[in-house]
Amino acid sequence: MNAPTAIRLESVGRTFVGAHGQPVTALAGLDLEIAVGQTVALLGPSGCGKTTTLRLINRLIEPTSGRVLVGGRDAASIDPIELRRGMGYVIQSGGLFPHMDVSANIGLLCELEGHERARIDARVDELLELVRLDPASYRHRYPGELSGGQRQRVGVARALALDPPVLLMDEPFGALDPITRGELQRDFKALEALVDKTIVLVTHDLDEAFLLADRIAVLRRGELLQFATPQELIDRPADPWLARFVAGSRIAAGGSDA
Amino acid sequence: MRELLAAAFAALSVVALPGQSSSAPAAQRFVVASKNFTESAILAEMIALTVAEHTALQVEHKTGLGGTMICFEALRQGDIDCYPDYTGTGWAIVLKEPAKISDPLRAFTHVQRRYRELYDIEWMAPFGLQNSYALAMREAQADALGVVTISDLVAHAPELRAAFSIEFHDREDGWAGLRAHYGLRFAEVRPMEHGLAYEALAGEVVDVIDAYTTDGKLPRYHLRTLRDDRGFFPPYHAAPLVRGEVLRAHPELRTALGRLAYVLDDATMTGLNYEVEEKGRMVRDVAREFLQSRDVLGPGGVSRPEVTRSALLPFLWDRRWQTLWLIGEHLYLSLLAVLLAAAFAVPLGIAIRDRRFAERLALGAAGVVQTIPSLALLMFLIAIPGFGLSERSAIFALFLYALLPILRNTVTGLRGVDPVLVDAATGIGLTPAQILRRVQLPLAVPTIMAGVRTATVIGIGVATLAAFIGAGGLGGPIVQGLYLNDVNLILAGAIPAALLALLADRALGFVERRLAPKG
Numbered sequence: 001m002n003a004p005t006a007i008r009l010e011s012v013g014r015t016f017v018g019a020h021g022q023p024v025t026a027l028a029g030l031d032l033e034i035a036v037g038q039t040v041a042l043l044g045p046s047g048c049g050k051t052t053t054l055r056l057i058n059r060l061i062e063p064t065s066g067r068v069l070v071g072g073r074d075a076a077s078i079d080p081i082e083l084r085r086g087m088g089y090v091i092q093s094g095g096l097f098p099h100m101d102v103s104a105n106i107g108l109l110c111e112l113e114g115h116e117r118a119r120i121d122a123r124v125d126e127l128l129e130l131v132r133l134d135p136a137s138y139r140h141r142y143p144g145e146l147s148g149g150q151r152q153r154v155g156v157a158r159a160l161a162l163d164p165p166v167l168l169m170d171e172p173f174g175a176l177d178p179i180t181r182g183e184l185q186r187d188f189k190a191l192e193a194l195v196d197k198t199i200v201l202v203t204h205d206l207d208e209a210f211l212l213a214d215r216i217a218v219l220r221r222g223e224l225l226q227f228a229t230p231q232e233l234i235d236r237p238a239d240p241w242l243a244r245f246v247a248g249s250r251i252a253a254g255g256s257d258a
Numbered sequence: 259m260r261e262l263l264a265a266a267f268a269a270l271s272v273v274a275l276p277g278q279s280s281s282a283p284a285a286q287r288f289v290v291a292s293k294n295f296t297e298s299a300i301l302a303e304m305i306a307l308t309v310a311e312h313t314a315l316q317v318e319h320k321t322g323l324g325g326t327m328i329c330f331e332a333l334r335q336g337d338i339d340c341y342p343d344y345t346g347t348g349w350a351i352v353l354k355e356p357a358k359i360s361d362p363l364r365a366f367t368h369v370q371r372r373y374r375e376l377y378d379i380e381w382m383a384p385f386g387l388q389n390s391y392a393l394a395m396r397e398a399q400a401d402a403l404g405v406v407t408i409s410d411l412v413a414h415a416p417e418l419r420a421a422f423s424i425e426f427h428d429r430e431d432g433w434a435g436l437r438a439h440y441g442l443r444f445a446e447v448r449p450m451e452h453g454l455a456y457e458a459l460a461g462e463v464v465d466v467i468d469a470y471t472t473d474g475k476l477p478r479y480h481l482r483t484l485r486d487d488r489g490f491f492p493p494y495h496a497a498p499l500v501r502g503e504v505l506r507a508h509p510e511l512r513t514a515l516g517r518l519a520y521v522l523d524d525a526t527m528t529g530l531n532y533e534v535e536e537k538g539r540m541v542r543d544v545a546r547e548f549l550q551s552r553d554v555l556g557p558g559g560v561s562r563p564e565v566t567r568s569a570l571l572p573f574l575w576d577r578r579w580q581t582l583w584l585i586g587e588h589l590y591l592s593l594l595a596v597l598l599a600a601a602f603a604v605p606l607g608i609a610i611r612d613r614r615f616a617e618r619l620a621l622g623a624a625g626v627v628q629t630i631p632s633l634a635l636l637m638f639l640i641a642i643p644g645f646g647l648s649e650r651s652a653i654f655a656l657f658l659y660a661l662l663p664i665l666r667n668t669v670t671g672l673r674g675v676d677p678v679l680v681d682a683a684t685g686i687g688l689t690p691a692q693i694l695r696r697v698q699l700p701l702a703v704p705t706i707m708a709g710v711r712t713a714t715v716i717g718i719g720v721a722t723l724a725a726f727i728g729a730g731g732l733g734g735p736i737v738q739g740l741y742l743n744d745v746n747l748i749l750a751g752a753i754p755a756a757l758l759a760l761l762a763d764r765a766l767g768f769v770e771r772r773l774a775p776k777g
């Protein structure tokens with residue numbers, strides 16, 4: 001496991017101004033190293049700083065201290081548009097544009113990159129196949145005509161449009177019913193196209209992290225509690241709280257075939 | 259209030275004489291205007307008819323422009339060529355002479371000389387009537403008491419009750435000065451709205467009121483005006499005012515207007531005012547009949563189709579081409595204004611989005627404009643050099659009214675876009691300009707269009723006031739009809755205007771739905 005580093009956080013801190021003007025420390029000096037091709041889950045209870053961490057990577061948020069390195073370069077020195085087009089971004093509600101049909105949503109970035117129409121259409125169909133939606137029947141539907149699960153599939157397809165080496169996902173399956181979520185998680189895990197990609201996945205669902213991630217970064221109150229493989233997490237949890245947390249997992253209870 | 263309304267509506271009307279054509283060379287046109295009351299319109303119509311009959315000029319009569327200063331400024335700037343005014347008004351309001359004057363001849367020669375020197379405006383020979391302040395009593399009571407002059411009144415005043423209009427009551431050159439000048443003392447003096455005062459006098463609630471010497475209500479209530487025998491009230495002799503430049507270019511105007519010299523007196527003028535105000539006859543008919551009776555006009559007069567009150571539908575049908583033309587003018591005014599407003603307010607709304615302070619400022623300013631009464635705004639605009647009595651003023655006023663709905667809807671439309679979508683767009687790597695164009699604007703379009711729709715409907719309504727300043731449109735027949743007591747005329751403007759507003763609302767509603775994002 002000596003893969004080169006894709007993303008590296010060096011004592012990254014981020015403080016917000018709270019509702020009453022008081023400083024809110026979302027992250028306090030986080031160090032994290034994500035290798036190329038790895039799927040890393042950011043796991044922890046609500047408010048622990050997962051989303052903040054993710055958004056620091058594509059510069060939707062700037063750090064108040066420390067720095068973020070992407071492909072060895074300081075993210076702050078990379079043009080944010082260029083940086084973001086090199087990273088797919090999927091959010092919980094899909095974030096699809098309601099006034100564009102499925103193909104326009106998926107093809108938008110290709111279009112902005114100046115690709116030809118025919119090439120875009122082919123790419124859209126290819127991506128729809130990839131996320132297991134029949135192009136002929138879904139291409140021209142609007143987001144309002146899709147189920148929650150279908151919308152998330154389109155969201156993933158859109159994130160992959162420019163074939164970015166990195167994929168950032170913020171609780172992508174969080175809003176779905178358990179059955180659909182399970183379906184999407186399995187399909188997602190089986191996606192050939194994702195094998196080489198560096199994926200950062202925010203989740204508060206332990207099972208999801210165990211199922212999808214190569215390594216799990218457990219956050220608590222803005223600090224990194226443990227960064228380890230699922231197996232290590234089960235075998236050697238960093239503290240009693242984490243041990244109890246891990247023990248609640250179905251996968252941990254049912255064995256270690258993650 | 260009734261007077262105010264009447265004045266406002268009167269001020270709106272534009273009456274064009276036949277043969278008038280806007281494509282005629284400007285030098286050959288002669289534009290006569292009048293102020294916003296009946297007498298002024300009758301006098302102006304007399305001028306228009308006389309000039310049309312006795313010169314080759316193309317005459318246009320702009321009825322009811324507004325008050326003295328509006329007419330005067332319009333004359334000075336050359337927007338109009340002529341209007342009737344009163345010596346006392348020229349003396350006190352235009353020249354602002356501080357001294358009181360009572361000698362009519364001195365007043366006339368003074369204003370004539372000063373106007374010539376200062377403004378190159380000529381006071382022509384007076385009409386002969388004098389419309390000044392007066393005290394009025396019931397004819398019967400005046401007879402019984404033997405009162406003919408104000409001096410006669412002094413002895414009886416302590417047993418009489420007076421009611422004076424607010425304006426007269428409070429002015430130094432009104433009641434206060436009059437009391438001192440004659441040593442008048444009534445049993446009771448109370449301020450009263452002018453229209454009510456006539457009723458109060460007729461109903462013997464009061465015995466003396468203030469009036470105008472040529473007031474058309476005098477005959478109806480059988481009133482007598484008392485002669486100002488000790489010369490307290492300033493003289494208000496009426497005469498046509500003409501621009502010196504026009505007179506030099508058309509010396510024949512002197513002869514033509516000379517025919518109107520002293521054709522009238524107070525009693526005759528009172529009678530003509532009565533015909534229009536109380537009997538509801540049309541200004542042009544009353545003016546023409548009178549001039550024919552004095553041989554100023556030939557028996558046929560200017561060949562002008564007799565407008566008789568016919569059934570509404572044939573009347574509308576007869577006017578169909580004219581109405582069509584007015585609809586065109588009306589649409590041109592309102593749609594151009596709305597287009598300009600949209601071209602200004604949408605980019606402004608975009609520029610100030612997410613800037614709370616700028617947004618409050620802009621919406622505040624547009625909101626303030628919205629609260630200015632339309633007539634006041636128009637009056638204000640025509641006083642600005644470069645605007646004047648023109649289409650430009652009307653369009654600019656309509657433009658200002660259209661700003662708020664469009665700006666407000668642009669701002670709310672953009673703000674109404676789900677922040678999650680903006681966040682997603684940013685996160686997948688769209689530039690702010692791309693987010694605006696691809697996400698925010700398309701999603702805000704229905705809201706913006708709703709603003710444009712509101713602005714258009716408002717604009718079509720307000721555009722009826724454009725007639726006020728001679729900018730055309732369907733307001734012309736409306737206000738002309740209100741002014742001339744012609745219901746058919748009012749409807750000839752009001753019905754198409756209402757239909758137009760409805761139609762625009764429907765059409766833009768349809769466009770709005772077509773533009774709405776699917777899904």
Ligand SMILES: Nc1ncnc2c1ncn2[C@@H]1O[C@H](COP(=O)(O)OP(=O)(O)O)[C@@H](O)[C@H]1O
Nearest residue numbers: 016017018024026046047048049050051052053
């Ligand atoms: N824009 C912001 N302004 C103020 N506080 C914020 C902001 N974003 C996040 N926070 C705070 O930072 C902490 C971490 O938030 P977040 O990263 O969203 O947590 P989560 O792990 O649930 O994704 C929370 O306490 C949150 O209230």
Ligand SMILES: [Mg+2]
Nearest residue numbers: 050051052202
């Ligand atoms: Mg979160």
